[in-house]
Amino acid sequence: MNCRESRQHWNLYHDSEKDAGLHFRIGEHLAVCPQCAEWFQQQSRLEYMLVENIAVRRPTAELWDRVLAQTQLLKPVPARRWFLFSFSGALACAAGILIAIVLLRHAFPSQPISDLTAITTTFHHRLAGGDEPLQFRSRSDLEVDNYLLWKTWSMQLTN
């Protein structure tokens, strides 16, 4: 095989196509012809660089999510969005309520609530220390409700 013949078959040699006999004959020629060996090496290098440039193979995740969702192969993307929206919406609501409470507390200082808390704490300490007699004991929620209602009414009547 001469230089011209071997170079004409560079495509096949580079792509590892056609028969082994052809590759063997080209290999034999390249072994004795440094010019062709260099030429083959340069052609292959250029080809590899071109391939690297053309073949961008990383898939776009968002694109494939949409493609597979539209073909019913994945759960639809909007469902995930709805979940995200509802979750972030709930967070926003909670944050809004907290801010509103803080603002209201600043706007209307809650002295009566603080007083009630102090009275309850003091009473609890006195009860735990045995300084206050136990006025009512029951395991029934209904009885406790009735007792508290009666207590409230009696206090209102007294006032």
Added chain:
Amino acid sequence: MKDRDKSERFLRHLEPLQGPLEAYCRRLLHEVDSLEDVLQSAVANAFRDFDQYAEGTNFRAWIFKHTHSEAMNWNRKHQRTQAAALREDEVAAKETWDAILDEPLLKVLLEAPGAVLDHCDASIALAVKSLSLEDQAVSLLHVVGDFKYREIADILHVPIGTVMSRLARCRVRLRQRLVEYGERHGLHRHGEI
């Protein structure tokens, strides 16, 4: 349950090929805006026919066949004349591999390909687009899909000799484009010719 199993098997095959399929369509389509629609149709059609696919055979070639068919249909439907496409007689005159073997600038390109390739991503993309659709398909199936000549012939329903000549022609054309680009932008090291 059967449908779920089918879709799981299909996705298992499809996942590693998403990148090459996307790159193939991106390069082959006239309008990249239609990429999502084309991929969607191709995947939907392939999934519909997945019952006909024999497990253990060449899924890569099978899905590429669907994708190629869909992309070509789309291109035909939204046909536009490719301004830069080679005329047939021009192609015929330059299709032999040895037509550019002795060009001095090609020798320069071969000695320092990085000097040109590092500067011309978009130019290479345009050079690929400037090929005829048939040549683009052969070239992209080879470069992006890593297919052998026989597989490309099967996908495109053409003789293997046609694949060989088209691929050689594409390589000549791309090299010509690179030489032209390098010359136009002064990227070749002329002193070394």
